[in-house]
Amino acid sequence: MSEQKLPTRAEDFPEWYNTLVVRADMADYGPARGTMIIKPYGWALWENIQAALDKRFKATGHVNAGFPMFIPQSFLEKEKKHVEGFSPELAVVTIGGGETLEEPLIVRPTSETIIGHSYAKWIQSYRDLPVLINLWNSVVRWELRTKLFLRTLEFWWQEGHTAHATKEEAEFETLQMLNVYADFAENEAAVPVIRGRKSESERFAGADETYSIEAMMGDCKALQSATSHHLGQNFARAFEIRYLDKGNEQQYCWTTSWGISTRFIGAIIMVHGDDQGLVMPPRLAPYQVVIVPISKTDAERAAVMEAARAVRAELTAADIRVKVDDREGLTPGFKFNDWEMRGVPLRLEVGPKDLAKGTVALARRDKPGREGKSFVSREGLAATVAAMLKDIQQSLFDRALAFREQNTFDPKDYAEFKSAVEKGFALSYWCGDGACEAQIKEETKATTRCIPLDQPGGAGACIHCGKPAAEKALFARAY
RNA sequence: CGGGGCGUGGCUCAGCUCGGUAGAGCGCACGGUUCGGGACCGUGAGGUCGGAGGUUCAAAUCCUCUCGCCCCGACCA
Structure with missing residues (x-):
């Protein structure tokens, strides 16, 4: 049962969010710092999200499986960038059954490594490919600053892991799943998204290319709502995932991974919610x-x-x-x-x-x-x-899209850019240089969310450094 | 890890400066009147005041230590 008066979004958006999540019976704080209990009403929404996604995964040929939560520490170390990216936020088990373990176990932050280990055993021939597996599970990342649904020590998600014979097939898969997420977000959750490619600094640790869908929240900040990674042959080489091709030659596989998490519930709340509370998109609503x-x-x-x-x-x-x-x-x-x-x-x-x-x-x-x-x-x-x-579903999408367009800017110069990212999204030409990106972040707190796949065409000058730029990037303050 | 704040019934907090019988509102239980936009009256249950130690005839209140949480800065789906 609920009490009265929710803070309004205008006066205090974070407080509005925190209060609402708890009052609406979506989730509660767990006893250990940074952990989350998803209550039945929140879980019912998650189940509907799962059903809508799972249907799409199956329709694109994927099957579900279950993999261990515990991963030998040495596995994480096999892919250099992957360790570097994840080591600060790992939970490590050093004692089991009262005994100090010979090799510590990592609580999975994601399953690329243990998948790599298995795929290496399972894949021998081009006839074994592609392998298209999805996992519904939870993962642990030791975050410092947490917020219900958006960032907690443990979160629930799905992670797809595929292995392919060629680079082209892996690329196709990566983009196909990005499109699955975009379709789900827009047509099931009524959340309009921008599909794009991540800059190098925002890329997944161990990926050649990361794609994401980005959505604008009610406070005009961006939320990365799902990601799809082209892992190249990085994990294949680290874990020796090889196959014999038709010409009897050993080849490394090309792998992908892609995921969407309970964080997306936060997106639904922050995109559609108003000062009265939540607004559930009809297609996913626990009760319609x-x-x-x-x-x-x-x-x-x-x-x-x-x-x-x-x-x-x-x-x-x-x-x-x-x-x-x-x-x-x-x-x-x-x-x-x-x-x-x-x-x-x-x-x-x-x-x-x-x-x-x-x-x-x-x-x-x-x-x-x-x-x-x-x-x-x-x-x-x-x-x-x-x-x-049906009409409500459509009107929610239309409203969210109009809101995003209203708060997306095309600044003429860097001064305008600075005020644009205070207010919302900025779509600007960017040179692609990491140092330039870091400076922008320091000066404005805005980061490149993605380089949208839909480009206006043509070329211009980087909004910050003025160097030639071939593409526009989406800049925003982000969750 | 650096800076700021807070721990008192389930929740939000008062009481602490100046030591002397633990309080309020909300919620909860029961009874009654209500019911088309957050009803009201009555009765009642519920707290070793985060923990440990100290000062004192006496500690929620003073002192020391400790644990935990929240907010703000460096990393992140």
Whole structure:
């Protein structure tokens, strides 16, 4: 149950987020610093995210498997850049069963190394390729500053790991999965994203190329929402993942990895949420419709509850996820606010007046007050509701896209650039030089989020150093 | 790790300066009146005041140590 008054996004966005996540029953703090408990309501959202993604992974030929959480320390050390990238944030087990271990075990921060070990054993011939495996698991990274869903010591995610015979196939896979993520984000979560390539400094430790989808949050900061890595032959060489080609020659495989995490829940919250609370995209919402029965007398209550259950049955039959709020002792007004905070896309009210008229009241979460409220006939209700959910889904996407475009700038010079990244995204020509990038970061706190795949074409001068630049980069302050 | 703040019922906090019977609001339980936008009344349960040591006739309050958490700076899906 919820209390009143959430801080507004305008007055304190981080506080709005922290309060909301806990109040809306999405998650709670774990007892160990930086850990997170995902509560049933939050996990229900994650399950819907998983289902939407898993369907897409299967459709592109992938299969799921389970890999160990513990990785021999020596594995991490086999790929040089990979160790360097991850060693500061590893959790290491040194004691097991009361004995000091001969070789410490790493709690997986990601599974490239143990995958590499296995693929080396499994792959002998070009006939064994490609290997297309996905893992649903949790990983541990010892972060210093944590925030529920966005950065915690342990987080849940999926990591895909594939091995291919050629560079081209691996490249295709990397971009294919990037597109899967973009499709999921936009069409399931109603989160508009920018697909792009990471700069060298933002690249995954051990990758030749990292791609990401980037989204704008309600405070105009960027959130990397999923990544897809072309690992080249780096892990193949480190772990001896080789195959015999048709000409009977040993070749190193080309591998990829790609992931999206519970962090994406943070994106959903920060993209769609408003000052009333969460706004769940209908396609992923744990409950798409909440029915609030309204009655005074016992007789009314019995009749209203019967109608509520009948409506639930009708909507459930149409594959709509419905919750009847039959809690006693709470006023309807309280329940309205409660479910608005939890972000249920559509509220359905059934009261004595509706029974008399053969109607129900519908209130859209995306449109507050009278504007979003309508009274509709019980006839054909499932179709009415389904259409409205579809409309809400679309309007959430449209609104988020408009917001991003409104806050994305094309600065003419570096002075304009500086104020642009204070306010939102800046799309600017950039020379690609790491030192230049580092200076921009120091001066503005903005980083290159990605080099968008969709480029305007042509060329220009780097927004910072003025050197010739072939591509525009997306700059923003980021989570 | 550097700087700042805080630990008192489930939650938010008051009490500490000036030592003397642990408080409030919210939440929770029960009873009643309510119910189409966050209802109200009554009754009640619940705390070794983060921990250890010290000073004192007496410590939430004073002293010492310790643990933990939050916020701000260097790394990150």
